[in-house]
Structures are given as C-alpha cells and as structure tokens.
Amino acid sequence: MDCMAEELEAALPDDVCSLAERILAAAKQRDWQIATAESCTGGLLAALFTDVPGYSHVFDRGFVSYSDGAKCDLLGLASEMVENCGAVSREVAEAMAEGALERSAAQVAISVTGFAGPGGEDDEEGLVHFGIAASGGEKWHREEHFGPIGRDGVRIAAMRAALDMLRETLDLAA
Template sequence: MSVNIQDLLNVARKSSTIFATAESCTGGMVAAALTDIPGSSDVVDRGFVTYSNAAKQEMLGVRAETLDRFGAVSEEVAAEMAAGALARSQATLAVAITGIAGPGGSGVKPEGRVCFGLASPEGLRTETVEFGALGRAQVRLAARDHALALLWQGLQ
C-alpha cells in the first residue's frame, strides 16, 4: 500500500493525532519522509534513531532481557520500541522498526526480515514482514513505506 504522506498528515491533523517514530534499520527514513512535508511539525513530535542495542535501551527503555532472549530483530523488541517512543514523547501514535536490511542475515533471521510495532493509548500491535533479499536500499525503502502504511492504518 502506497501512502500519500500529505493525506496522512491531513488526517492526523483532523484527528489531533501526533506521531513519533522509533527506527533502527531505516535510520530515520520514516521521520524524514514525514518531515519533508512543510507544516508537518504540528503532527510530528519526534523521531528516535536507535541503531544500537544500547540506544534502544537508553532512549526507548527496551529491556536487556528482551534483547538477550529474542534479539534486536524481533516483534518483542519492536513492541518495546513503539511503547517506549509513545511514553517518551507527546505522541498519540508511535511506529517502530527493527530489521535486517542487509547485506547478510542468517538462517534464523534472514536479510529482509523487518519487525514493526505500532503503539497508541488504545494498545499495541506488532508484525513481521519478510521483504526478502532485495538489497539494503530497497529493504530500507520498503520498511519505510510499510511503516507509513501502519501509521495510516492506525488513524483509521
């Protein structure tokens, strides 16, 4: 699903929704896409780029136990990232992304696996998408677009 970012921002405005992002493998691409649109500051509060495990813990409150048990690329970590972004911002809707953009991966966690979290005061949901070994740039773009689609769904 391709999201028109201007429409996303307009619907967020009408519903008084404020966004935050928590990004690992996308390195801020979702926040950049949102803030590329003039006037987005009234619906975008902040973006957290938490590439390292230490940053996930320090900035978002991801628990070391969660990282140790499930690894950084997991729905459990994505959930804690999204919840942490919501708790540490003025946002009412937060999206989180953690994945393996490549090159590389493993038999257990292949290149192109990206886990997402979406948090709001009403609850939290997670999902994993297997984009496949598209190459680093394409996995990152696909993850960005999927996160924008999740924000759109969160407004509905």
C-alpha cells in the same frame, strides 16, 4: 510533490511521499502527534515526515535506535529482552513503539527494526518487524519478509509498510 530534501528525493518513490502526506493530514485532523522509533530505516521515516511542509506540529519526535544499547537507553527496553528475543523480533518492535509513545507527546508511535542486509549467517535479509502503540493502550505488530532486495530496497519497503500501518491505525481511530 516536494517532500524530500534534494539528496534523498530521487531515492523515494512518489507513492511513499504522498502516503506520508495523507497520514500527516489524517493525524492533524484528529489532533494527534506521531513519534517514530527506527532501527534499520535509520531515521528515514522521521525525515520523510519532517520534509512535508505544513505539518511540523503533527510530528513530535523520532528516535533512531540503531544499536541494541540505543534501544535500551533511548526507548527503555530491558537489555535482557533484546538479548533473549533478538533486536529484530516482535517483542522488541512492540517495546520500541511503547517506549517512543511513553517518551513523547505523541498519541501514536511506530517502530521499525529489521535486517536490511547483508546480514550474518543467522540474519534473514529483508526480515522486518513493526510495532504501533497508540494512546489508550492499543498495540499492533506486523512482520514482513522482503527478501534479499538490497539495503535501499528493504528500507523503502519498510517505510511503505510502516506508513501503511499508520494509515490503518488512523483509519481505525476515526
């Protein structure tokens, strides 16, 4: 399947691309739009969704909020929350998803925030938090410890986990 631009295609396994296409098809069937709020994946999830032909109306928008300030400015997080909880936390992941849902036309928003590595002394390389917010007030969180598998490894693993959460959410919404 040709779901990624040539320069990124080799970096993404086929299962990631096919899962993204299945998610977009399920969202289209439900007449839902998707939004993303990404930190450690740096917009890769949004790029994946926009590179699958035939689904441009399903993906509403993506927020790349890599810095703490961007999380606050773009997604409406309180700076105190980010400072107190840490940018890589359940609270921030959930707030990122809620902010993306509120600031979009989407019915479901996924967030990703983590330490792709290498990190500082207190940063657990491979720790990633995910949040989902859906219309109707449903929220889900997931925490993964991928370990020190390198930046690319963590990003790809995070994309798989985010896609899996979206698949589960769309299945639950059936």
